[in-house]
Amino acid sequence: MNLEIPVLTIDGPSGSGKGTASRAVAQRLGWNFLDSGAIYRSLAVAVLRAGVPLDAVDAIVRVAEAMDLSFTADDPPKVLLDGENIAGEIHTETCGNAASRIAAHGPVRQALLQKQRDFRRAPGLVADGRDMGTVVFPEAVYKVFLTASAGVRALRRHKQLKEKGIDVSLGGLTREIEERDRRDRERAEAPLLMAEGAVLIDSSALTIDEVVVRCLAVVGL
Numbered sequence: 001m002n003l004e005i006p007v008l009t010i011d012g013p014s015g016s017g018k019g020t021a022s023r024a025v026a027q028r029l030g031w032n033f034l035d036s037g038a039i040y041r042s043l044a045v046a047v048l049r050a051g052v053p054l055d056a057v058d059a060i061v062r063v064a065e066a067m068d069l070s071f072t073a074d075d076p077p078k079v080l081l082d083g084e085n086i087a088g089e090i091h092t093e094t095c096g097n098a099a100s101r102i103a104a105h106g107p108v109r110q111a112l113l114q115k116q117r118d119f120r121r122a123p124g125l126v127a128d129g130r131d132m133g134t135v136v137f138p139e140a141v142y143k144v145f146l147t148a149s150a151g152v153r154a155l156r157r158h159k160q161l162k163e164k165g166i167d168v169s170l171g172g173l174t175r176e177i178e179e180r181d182r183r184d185r186e187r188a189e190a191p192l193l194m195a196e197g198a199v200l201i202d203s204s205a206l207t208i209d210e211v212v213v214r215c216l217a218v219v220g221l
């Protein structure tokens, strides 16, 4: 492991703005970026396509070990699963929920661990997820826990989906977010929790730029 390469971990619940902030911070720092949720989401696509049930742990691990997954440097990045760009498919709520379900299995998380650690390349890495600061990069010097109220997160997601022409009820979305939060926080394996030493940022009343400034301050900028 390249322990001398600096890592900033940004963990938090769905819709707190981790992805948006992490990308911007990585760009400002000129560091690499890991969207670990996209890895779990891509595995969910592969599992669903293979017709594997979401509780068939051994079969899911086999799919994880066999999948050829890569991300391009485009903006937005292409997500190549066995050569096919699945970027559009991974950003649905159905895929997020399936990802959350398969992510609850310890052996599945183990199968994806090294794929995530391989993103640690010079000059540095911004890693976005649920367990970046607790399990994947516990030795990281810079850690953020980014949160926001469930209501604010549901409103943001609703707006985001509407902009994409996807019409879903706000009430249903709020319930789905709360259910995903509960599953991610209460699972036995690598639950979503604030890493020791992490800086807590509540983005409920902050703009994206204000969140980015606070994250940059964590690495001393």
Ligand SMILES: Nc1ncnc2c1ncn2[C@@H]1O[C@H](COP(=O)(O)OP(=O)(O)OP(=O)(O)O)[C@@H](O)[C@H]1O
Binding pocket: 012, 013, 014, 015, 016, 017, 018, 019, 020, 021, 037, 096, 156, 157, 159, 160, 203, 206, 207, 208, 211
């Ligand atoms: N501080 C903010 N103020 C207003 N909108 C925001 C803020 N942060 C993020 N958003 C918007 O909220 C939506 C969700 O943000 P984002 O995808 O970054 O969250 P996330 O935590 O990465 O979610 P997930 O874990 O589900 O991938 C996006 O449309 C984004 O533009």
Ligand SMILES: Nc1ccn([C@H]2C[C@H](O)[C@@H](COP(=O)(O)O)O2)c(=O)n1
Binding pocket: 014, 015, 036, 037, 038, 040, 041, 096, 099, 100, 103, 104, 128, 129, 130, 131, 132, 180, 184
């Ligand atoms: N480090 C991670 C990243 C993601 N997951 C699981 C749990 C999430 O609900 C799901 C989708 O992630 P998102 O794209 O919304 O960040 O994947 C996880 O368990 N650990």
